[in-house]
Amino acid sequence: MSFRINLFRAVNALSSAVDFVGVDDAMHGKRVGIMACHVADLLGWAEWRQRDLLYASFLHDCGVSTTEEHGHLVSELEWSNAQGHCLRGAALLGGVPLLAHLALVVRHHHTRWAELQKLDLAEGIREMANLIFLADRLDVLRAASDTNQAMTRRDDFFKTLRKYSGLLFKPEFVAALEQAAASEAFWFDLEPQNLQDHILEMSVRTDAAVMDFEDLKAMSLMFARIVDAKSPFTAEHSMKVAELSRFIASGMGMSDDTCDELEIASYLHDLGKLRVPDAILAKNGPLSDAERLVMKRHSYDTYETLFRLLGDHPIARWASFHHETLTGEGYPFHLKARQLPIEARVLAVADIVQALVQNRPYRLSLPPDEVRRIVGEMKDAGRLDPVVVGFLNENLLQCWAIAGGGLEEGRLAAE
Numbered sequence: 001m002s003f004r005i006n007l008f009r010a011v012n013a014l015s016s017a018v019d020f021v022g023v024d025d026a027m028h029g030k031r032v033g034i035m036a037c038h039v040a041d042l043l044g045w046a047e048w049r050q051r052d053l054l055y056a057s058f059l060h061d062c063g064v065s066t067t068e069e070h071g072h073l074v075s076e077l078e079w080s081n082a083q084g085h086c087l088r089g090a091a092l093l094g095g096v097p098l099l100a101h102l103a104l105v106v107r108h109h110h111t112r113w114a115e116l117q118k119l120d121l122a123e124g125i126r127e128m129a130n131l132i133f134l135a136d137r138l139d140v141l142r143a144a145s146d147t148n149q150a151m152t153r154r155d156d157f158f159k160t161l162r163k164y165s166g167l168l169f170k171p172e173f174v175a176a177l178e179q180a181a182a183s184e185a186f187w188f189d190l191e192p193q194n195l196q197d198h199i200l201e202m203s204v205r206t207d208a209a210v211m212d213f214e215d216l217k218a219m220s221l222m223f224a225r226i227v228d229a230k231s232p233f234t235a236e237h238s239m240k241v242a243e244l245s246r247f248i249a250s251g252m253g254m255s256d257d258t259c260d261e262l263e264i265a266s267y268l269h270d271l272g273k274l275r276v277p278d279a280i281l282a283k284n285g286p287l288s289d290a291e292r293l294v295m296k297r298h299s300y301d302t303y304e305t306l307f308r309l310l311g312d313h314p315i316a317r318w319a320s321f322h323h324e325t326l327t328g329e330g331y332p333f334h335l336k337a338r339q340l341p342i343e344a345r346v347l348a349v350a351d352i353v354q355a356l357v358q359n360r361p362y363r364l365s366l367p368p369d370e371v372r373r374i375v376g377e378m379k380d381a382g383r384l385d386p387v388v389v390g391f392l393n394e395n396l397l398q399c400w401a402i403a404g405g406g407l408e409e410g411r412l413a414a415e
Protein backbone atom coordinates (compact mmCIF):
# COMPACT_ATOMS: atom_id res chain seq x y z
CA MET A 1 0.00 0.00 0.00
CA SER A 2 1.39 3.39 -0.83
CA PHE A 3 1.42 5.71 2.12
CA ARG A 4 3.66 8.71 2.44
CA ILE A 5 3.71 10.82 5.56
CA ASN A 6 6.32 13.35 6.53
CA LEU A 7 8.09 12.04 9.66
CA PHE A 8 8.25 15.49 11.25
CA ARG A 9 4.49 15.87 10.86
CA ALA A 10 3.88 12.41 12.34
CA VAL A 11 6.14 12.91 15.36
CA ASN A 12 4.67 16.35 15.97
CA ALA A 13 1.07 15.13 15.73
CA LEU A 14 1.53 12.02 17.82
CA SER A 15 3.62 13.82 20.44
CA SER A 16 0.49 15.82 21.25
CA ALA A 17 -0.91 12.57 22.60
CA VAL A 18 2.15 12.18 24.86
CA ASP A 19 1.62 15.78 25.94
CA PHE A 20 -2.04 15.05 26.79
CA VAL A 21 -0.82 13.27 29.92
CA GLY A 22 -0.04 16.73 31.34
CA VAL A 23 -3.86 17.26 31.23
CA ASP A 24 -4.04 21.04 31.82
CA ASP A 25 -0.46 21.98 31.07
CA ALA A 26 -0.39 19.94 27.93
CA MET A 27 2.52 21.03 25.74
CA HIS A 28 5.49 19.98 27.82
CA GLY A 29 7.30 17.96 25.13
CA LYS A 30 6.99 20.73 22.58
CA ARG A 31 8.27 23.41 24.96
CA VAL A 32 11.24 21.22 25.86
CA GLY A 33 11.95 20.75 22.15
CA ILE A 34 11.89 24.46 21.37
CA MET A 35 14.03 25.39 24.37
CA ALA A 36 16.57 22.67 23.60
CA CYS A 37 16.71 23.82 19.97
CA HIS A 38 17.45 27.41 21.05
CA VAL A 39 20.55 26.06 22.80
CA ALA A 40 21.52 23.78 19.91
CA ASP A 41 21.19 26.74 17.57
CA LEU A 42 23.49 28.88 19.71
CA LEU A 43 26.02 26.04 19.84
CA GLY A 44 25.89 25.62 16.07
CA TRP A 45 24.51 22.07 15.92
CA ALA A 46 23.91 20.80 12.37
CA GLU A 47 20.33 20.76 11.07
CA TRP A 48 19.98 16.94 11.16
CA ARG A 49 21.13 16.95 14.77
CA GLN A 50 18.61 19.62 15.70
CA ARG A 51 15.88 17.60 13.99
CA ASP A 52 16.78 14.51 16.03
CA LEU A 53 16.87 16.68 19.14
CA LEU A 54 13.38 17.89 18.38
CA TYR A 55 12.00 14.37 17.76
CA ALA A 56 13.59 13.08 20.97
CA SER A 57 12.30 16.09 22.93
CA PHE A 58 8.77 15.74 21.59
CA LEU A 59 8.70 12.09 22.59
CA HIS A 60 10.98 12.09 25.64
CA ASP A 61 8.13 11.37 28.08
CA CYS A 62 6.44 8.68 25.98
CA GLY A 63 7.08 6.24 28.84
CA VAL A 64 4.66 8.21 31.03
CA SER A 65 1.04 7.19 30.60
CA THR A 66 -0.44 8.00 33.98
CA THR A 67 -1.28 11.47 35.20
CA GLU A 68 0.09 10.51 38.64
CA GLU A 69 3.59 9.78 37.32
CA HIS A 70 3.46 12.93 35.23
CA GLY A 71 2.61 14.90 38.40
CA HIS A 72 5.80 13.72 40.13
CA LEU A 73 7.96 14.51 37.14
CA VAL A 74 6.77 18.08 36.91
CA SER A 75 6.82 18.89 40.61
CA GLU A 76 10.19 17.56 41.78
CA LEU A 77 13.51 18.66 40.33
CA GLU A 78 15.05 15.22 40.77
CA TRP A 79 12.40 12.56 41.39
CA SER A 80 13.87 9.33 42.74
CA ASN A 81 11.62 7.12 40.58
CA ALA A 82 12.30 8.95 37.32
CA GLN A 83 14.22 6.08 35.71
CA GLY A 84 11.13 3.92 35.13
CA HIS A 85 9.68 6.12 32.42
CA CYS A 86 13.12 6.50 30.80
CA LEU A 87 13.43 2.73 30.45
CA ARG A 88 9.88 2.31 29.17
CA GLY A 89 10.28 5.20 26.73
CA ALA A 90 13.52 3.76 25.36
CA ALA A 91 11.88 0.36 24.85
CA LEU A 92 8.96 1.97 23.00
CA LEU A 93 11.17 4.00 20.68
CA GLY A 94 13.39 0.98 20.08
CA GLY A 95 10.42 -0.67 18.32
CA VAL A 96 10.11 2.08 15.70
CA PRO A 97 12.87 1.71 13.07
CA LEU A 98 12.86 5.41 12.08
CA LEU A 99 13.28 6.51 15.71
CA ALA A 100 15.22 3.65 17.28
CA HIS A 101 18.49 5.63 17.15
CA LEU A 102 16.94 8.00 19.73
CA ALA A 103 16.11 5.27 22.26
CA LEU A 104 19.32 5.85 24.25
CA VAL A 105 18.67 9.59 24.35
CA VAL A 106 15.29 8.97 25.98
CA ARG A 107 16.86 6.32 28.21
CA HIS A 108 19.20 8.92 29.69
CA HIS A 109 17.13 12.08 29.82
CA HIS A 110 17.17 11.97 33.63
CA THR A 111 20.77 10.78 34.02
CA ARG A 112 23.12 13.26 35.70
CA TRP A 113 25.86 14.71 33.51
CA ALA A 114 28.46 13.47 36.01
CA GLU A 115 27.07 9.94 35.59
CA LEU A 116 26.81 10.19 31.83
CA GLN A 117 30.57 10.77 31.65
CA LYS A 118 31.19 7.31 33.08
CA LEU A 119 28.86 5.50 30.67
CA ASP A 120 30.00 4.01 27.41
CA LEU A 121 27.91 6.21 25.14
CA ALA A 122 28.53 8.21 21.99
CA GLU A 123 29.12 11.88 22.81
CA GLY A 124 26.19 12.88 20.58
CA ILE A 125 23.77 10.73 22.62
CA ARG A 126 25.15 12.02 25.90
CA GLU A 127 24.77 15.64 24.84
CA MET A 128 21.29 15.24 23.40
CA ALA A 129 20.05 13.41 26.51
CA ASN A 130 21.52 16.03 28.81
CA LEU A 131 20.23 18.98 26.84
CA ILE A 132 16.72 17.51 27.03
CA PHE A 133 17.17 16.97 30.77
CA LEU A 134 18.14 20.61 31.22
CA ALA A 135 15.32 22.05 29.08
CA ASP A 136 12.90 19.70 30.81
CA ARG A 137 13.92 20.97 34.22
CA LEU A 138 13.56 24.60 33.16
CA ASP A 139 10.06 23.79 31.94
CA VAL A 140 9.30 22.28 35.34
CA LEU A 141 10.59 25.40 37.13
CA ARG A 142 8.44 27.68 34.97
CA ALA A 143 5.38 25.44 35.03
CA ALA A 144 3.16 27.52 37.32
CA SER A 145 4.05 30.89 35.73
CA ASP A 146 2.53 32.77 32.84
CA THR A 147 4.93 34.45 30.39
CA ASN A 148 5.43 37.66 32.36
CA GLN A 149 5.87 35.86 35.64
CA ALA A 150 8.37 33.51 34.03
CA MET A 151 10.43 36.42 32.69
CA THR A 152 10.35 38.06 36.12
CA ARG A 153 11.47 34.87 37.82
CA ARG A 154 14.19 34.10 35.22
CA ASP A 155 17.09 34.85 37.60
CA ASP A 156 15.67 32.51 40.24
CA PHE A 157 15.32 29.71 37.68
CA PHE A 158 18.90 30.07 36.62
CA LYS A 159 20.19 30.39 40.17
CA THR A 160 18.72 26.92 40.72
CA LEU A 161 20.00 25.45 37.45
CA ARG A 162 23.50 26.94 37.90
CA LYS A 163 23.73 25.20 41.27
CA TYR A 164 23.58 21.88 39.41
CA SER A 165 25.87 22.88 36.56
CA GLY A 166 28.54 20.18 36.18
CA LEU A 167 26.68 17.75 38.45
CA LEU A 168 23.32 17.34 36.71
CA PHE A 169 23.94 19.34 33.55
CA LYS A 170 26.77 20.03 31.13
CA PRO A 171 28.04 23.51 32.14
CA GLU A 172 28.20 24.73 28.55
CA PHE A 173 24.48 23.94 28.15
CA VAL A 174 23.46 25.82 31.29
CA ALA A 175 25.37 28.90 30.10
CA ALA A 176 23.88 28.71 26.59
CA LEU A 177 20.35 28.21 27.91
CA GLU A 178 20.74 31.24 30.16
CA GLN A 179 21.97 33.24 27.18
CA ALA A 180 19.01 32.14 25.04
CA ALA A 181 16.53 32.85 27.85
CA ALA A 182 17.80 36.42 28.11
CA SER A 183 15.65 37.31 25.10
CA GLU A 184 11.93 37.99 25.53
CA ALA A 185 11.21 36.01 22.36
CA PHE A 186 12.44 32.83 24.07
CA TRP A 187 9.52 33.08 26.51
CA PHE A 188 6.92 34.29 24.01
CA ASP A 189 7.81 31.27 21.85
CA LEU A 190 6.58 29.00 24.65
CA GLU A 191 3.00 30.32 24.59
CA PRO A 192 0.70 27.65 23.09
CA GLN A 193 -0.27 29.38 19.85
CA ASN A 194 3.24 30.66 19.18
CA LEU A 195 4.65 27.24 19.96
CA GLN A 196 2.40 25.62 17.35
CA ASP A 197 3.28 28.25 14.74
CA HIS A 198 6.98 27.95 15.48
CA ILE A 199 6.86 24.18 15.08
CA LEU A 200 4.85 24.46 11.89
CA GLU A 201 7.44 26.83 10.50
CA MET A 202 10.23 24.41 11.47
CA SER A 203 8.39 21.50 9.85
CA VAL A 204 8.14 23.39 6.58
CA ARG A 205 11.83 24.12 6.37
CA THR A 206 12.87 20.68 7.57
CA ASP A 207 13.77 18.05 5.05
CA ALA A 208 12.24 15.16 7.00
CA ALA A 209 12.17 11.49 6.10
CA VAL A 210 9.03 10.08 4.53
CA MET A 211 7.20 7.26 6.29
CA ASP A 212 5.63 4.35 4.45
CA PHE A 213 2.83 2.13 5.68
CA GLU A 214 5.13 -0.14 7.74
CA ASP A 215 6.64 2.90 9.47
CA LEU A 216 3.18 4.21 10.28
CA LYS A 217 2.20 0.82 11.63
CA ALA A 218 5.29 0.65 13.87
CA MET A 219 4.56 4.11 15.24
CA SER A 220 0.87 3.33 15.75
CA LEU A 221 1.80 0.20 17.68
CA MET A 222 4.07 2.28 19.87
CA PHE A 223 1.17 4.61 20.68
CA ALA A 224 -1.22 1.71 21.27
CA ARG A 225 1.21 0.50 23.93
CA ILE A 226 1.37 3.95 25.50
CA VAL A 227 -2.42 4.22 25.67
CA ASP A 228 -2.84 0.66 26.96
CA ALA A 229 -0.30 1.33 29.73
CA LYS A 230 -2.56 4.05 31.10
CA SER A 231 -4.26 1.68 33.51
CA PRO A 232 -4.14 -2.03 34.39
CA PHE A 233 -7.82 -2.14 33.40
CA THR A 234 -7.00 -1.19 29.82
CA ALA A 235 -3.88 -3.34 29.42
CA GLU A 236 -3.74 -4.54 25.81
CA HIS A 237 -7.13 -2.93 24.99
CA SER A 238 -6.00 -1.19 21.78
CA MET A 239 -3.91 -4.19 20.71
CA LYS A 240 -6.84 -6.58 21.15
CA VAL A 241 -9.32 -4.21 19.50
CA ALA A 242 -6.96 -4.11 16.51
CA GLU A 243 -6.75 -7.88 16.33
CA LEU A 244 -10.51 -8.29 16.65
CA SER A 245 -11.43 -5.56 14.11
CA ARG A 246 -9.07 -7.16 11.66
CA PHE A 247 -10.57 -10.60 12.25
CA ILE A 248 -14.11 -9.30 11.75
CA ALA A 249 -13.25 -7.14 8.71
CA SER A 250 -11.38 -9.91 6.96
CA GLY A 251 -14.10 -12.44 7.84
CA MET A 252 -16.67 -10.09 6.31
CA GLY A 253 -14.61 -10.05 3.11
CA MET A 254 -12.92 -6.66 3.25
CA SER A 255 -9.69 -6.23 1.27
CA ASP A 256 -6.23 -6.65 2.80
CA ASP A 257 -5.59 -2.93 2.38
CA THR A 258 -8.76 -2.04 4.26
CA CYS A 259 -7.88 -4.53 7.00
CA ASP A 260 -4.42 -2.93 7.29
CA GLU A 261 -5.92 0.53 7.60
CA LEU A 262 -8.52 -0.60 10.09
CA GLU A 263 -5.76 -2.18 12.17
CA ILE A 264 -3.98 1.20 12.33
CA ALA A 265 -7.23 3.00 13.20
CA SER A 266 -7.81 0.52 16.01
CA TYR A 267 -4.31 0.98 17.46
CA LEU A 268 -4.94 4.70 17.62
CA HIS A 269 -8.65 4.91 18.50
CA ASP A 270 -8.20 5.73 22.20
CA LEU A 271 -5.23 8.12 21.85
CA GLY A 272 -7.33 10.86 23.45
CA LYS A 273 -7.66 8.77 26.63
CA LEU A 274 -4.18 9.89 27.59
CA ARG A 275 -5.83 13.12 28.65
CA VAL A 276 -8.29 11.44 31.04
CA PRO A 277 -7.01 11.60 34.64
CA ASP A 278 -6.20 8.20 36.18
CA ALA A 279 -8.82 8.67 38.91
CA ILE A 280 -11.67 8.88 36.37
CA LEU A 281 -10.45 5.92 34.34
CA ALA A 282 -10.06 3.73 37.41
CA LYS A 283 -13.16 4.91 39.27
CA ASN A 284 -14.98 2.07 40.96
CA GLY A 285 -18.54 3.26 40.46
CA PRO A 286 -20.65 5.47 38.22
CA LEU A 287 -19.07 8.66 36.87
CA SER A 288 -20.48 12.05 37.83
CA ASP A 289 -21.81 14.26 35.03
CA ALA A 290 -18.61 16.32 35.06
CA GLU A 291 -16.43 13.19 34.93
CA ARG A 292 -18.50 11.80 32.09
CA LEU A 293 -17.83 14.95 30.08
CA VAL A 294 -14.09 14.59 30.64
CA MET A 295 -14.31 10.97 29.53
CA LYS A 296 -16.40 11.78 26.47
CA ARG A 297 -13.81 14.21 25.23
CA HIS A 298 -11.35 11.41 24.44
CA SER A 299 -12.64 10.44 21.00
CA TYR A 300 -12.62 14.09 19.94
CA ASP A 301 -9.00 14.40 21.09
CA THR A 302 -8.24 11.28 19.04
CA TYR A 303 -9.83 12.99 16.03
CA GLU A 304 -7.81 16.19 16.49
CA THR A 305 -4.53 14.31 16.78
CA LEU A 306 -5.21 12.01 13.83
CA PHE A 307 -6.41 14.85 11.66
CA ARG A 308 -3.04 16.52 12.18
CA LEU A 309 -1.31 13.22 11.40
CA LEU A 310 -3.35 12.02 8.43
CA GLY A 311 -5.44 14.95 7.22
CA ASP A 312 -8.68 13.78 5.69
CA HIS A 313 -7.69 10.10 5.47
CA PRO A 314 -10.49 7.66 6.45
CA ILE A 315 -8.28 6.10 9.17
CA ALA A 316 -8.71 9.31 11.20
CA ARG A 317 -12.49 9.10 10.92
CA TRP A 318 -12.86 5.37 11.59
CA ALA A 319 -10.75 5.74 14.73
CA SER A 320 -12.60 8.72 16.13
CA PHE A 321 -16.10 7.44 15.35
CA HIS A 322 -15.79 4.48 17.70
CA HIS A 323 -18.36 5.83 20.18
CA GLU A 324 -20.86 6.92 17.53
CA THR A 325 -24.02 4.86 17.11
CA LEU A 326 -26.33 4.31 14.13
CA THR A 327 -29.09 6.10 16.04
CA GLY A 328 -27.20 9.39 16.33
CA GLU A 329 -26.95 9.14 20.12
CA GLY A 330 -23.23 8.45 20.19
CA TYR A 331 -20.45 10.95 20.75
CA PRO A 332 -18.72 13.30 20.08
CA PHE A 333 -20.20 14.06 16.63
CA HIS A 334 -23.67 12.49 17.02
CA LEU A 335 -23.41 11.09 13.49
CA LYS A 336 -26.26 9.27 11.77
CA ALA A 337 -26.14 5.83 10.17
CA ARG A 338 -25.48 7.15 6.66
CA GLN A 339 -22.36 8.95 7.94
CA LEU A 340 -20.87 5.85 9.54
CA PRO A 341 -18.83 3.70 7.16
CA ILE A 342 -18.75 -0.04 7.69
CA GLU A 343 -15.14 0.10 8.94
CA ALA A 344 -16.15 2.46 11.76
CA ARG A 345 -19.04 0.15 12.61
CA VAL A 346 -16.66 -2.81 12.87
CA LEU A 347 -14.31 -0.85 15.13
CA ALA A 348 -17.21 0.20 17.36
CA VAL A 349 -18.28 -3.42 17.87
CA ALA A 350 -14.71 -4.62 18.43
CA ASP A 351 -14.19 -1.86 21.01
CA ILE A 352 -17.33 -2.81 22.95
CA VAL A 353 -16.60 -6.53 22.85
CA GLN A 354 -13.02 -6.05 24.05
CA ALA A 355 -14.16 -3.80 26.90
CA LEU A 356 -16.77 -6.36 27.98
CA VAL A 357 -14.21 -9.16 27.96
CA GLN A 358 -11.74 -7.15 30.03
CA ASN A 359 -11.85 -6.80 33.83
CA ARG A 360 -12.95 -3.27 34.62
CA PRO A 361 -12.83 -1.45 37.99
CA TYR A 362 -16.59 -1.84 38.37
CA ARG A 363 -17.03 -5.44 37.11
CA LEU A 364 -15.16 -8.58 36.10
CA SER A 365 -14.66 -9.95 32.59
CA LEU A 366 -17.92 -11.17 31.03
CA PRO A 367 -18.40 -14.66 29.53
CA PRO A 368 -19.35 -15.13 25.83
CA ASP A 369 -23.09 -15.47 26.45
CA GLU A 370 -23.23 -12.21 28.37
CA VAL A 371 -21.27 -10.48 25.61
CA ARG A 372 -23.74 -11.84 23.04
CA ARG A 373 -26.70 -10.66 25.15
CA ILE A 374 -25.37 -7.11 25.74
CA VAL A 375 -24.21 -6.57 22.16
CA GLY A 376 -27.49 -8.07 20.93
CA GLU A 377 -29.49 -5.57 22.98
CA MET A 378 -27.47 -2.71 21.53
CA LYS A 379 -28.09 -4.02 18.02
CA ASP A 380 -31.83 -4.42 18.72
CA ALA A 381 -31.90 -0.81 19.90
CA GLY A 382 -30.54 0.12 16.48
CA ARG A 383 -27.19 1.32 17.83
CA LEU A 384 -24.84 -1.27 16.30
CA ASP A 385 -24.60 -2.60 12.77
CA PRO A 386 -26.67 -5.84 12.42
CA VAL A 387 -24.33 -7.42 9.85
CA VAL A 388 -21.27 -6.88 12.05
CA VAL A 389 -23.12 -8.19 15.10
CA GLY A 390 -24.35 -11.14 13.01
CA PHE A 391 -20.74 -12.03 12.14
CA LEU A 392 -19.80 -11.69 15.80
CA ASN A 393 -22.55 -14.08 16.88
CA GLU A 394 -21.60 -16.64 14.26
CA ASN A 395 -17.99 -16.53 15.44
CA LEU A 396 -18.63 -15.75 19.08
CA LEU A 397 -16.06 -17.98 20.76
CA GLN A 398 -13.30 -16.99 18.41
CA CYS A 399 -14.10 -13.28 18.76
CA TRP A 400 -14.33 -13.63 22.52
CA ALA A 401 -10.95 -15.36 22.63
CA ILE A 402 -9.30 -12.74 20.39
CA ALA A 403 -10.78 -9.99 22.56
CA GLY A 404 -8.84 -11.37 25.48
CA GLY A 405 -10.65 -14.35 26.92
CA GLY A 406 -9.06 -17.79 26.63
CA LEU A 407 -10.63 -20.00 23.96
CA GLU A 408 -10.93 -22.94 26.37
CA GLU A 409 -12.50 -20.89 29.17
CA GLY A 410 -14.90 -19.45 26.60
CA ARG A 411 -16.01 -22.89 25.55
CA LEU A 412 -16.53 -23.99 29.16
CA ALA A 413 -18.44 -20.82 29.98
CA ALA A 414 -20.62 -21.25 26.89
CA GLU A 415 -21.57 -24.80 27.82
Ligand SMILES: [Fe+2]
Residues within 6 Å of the ligand: 028, 060, 061, 073, 136
Ligand atom coordinates in the same frame (compact mmCIF):
# COMPACT_ATOMS: atom_id res chain seq x y z
FE1 LIG B 1 9.71 15.65 30.70
Ligand SMILES: [Fe+2]
Residues within 6 Å of the ligand: 269, 270, 298, 299, 322, 323
Ligand atom coordinates in the same frame (compact mmCIF):
# COMPACT_ATOMS: atom_id res chain seq x y z
FE1 LIG C 1 -12.87 5.03 23.41
Ligand SMILES: [Fe+2]
Residues within 6 Å of the ligand: 237, 241, 269, 270, 351
Ligand atom coordinates in the same frame (compact mmCIF):
# COMPACT_ATOMS: atom_id res chain seq x y z
FE1 LIG D 1 -11.49 1.77 23.20
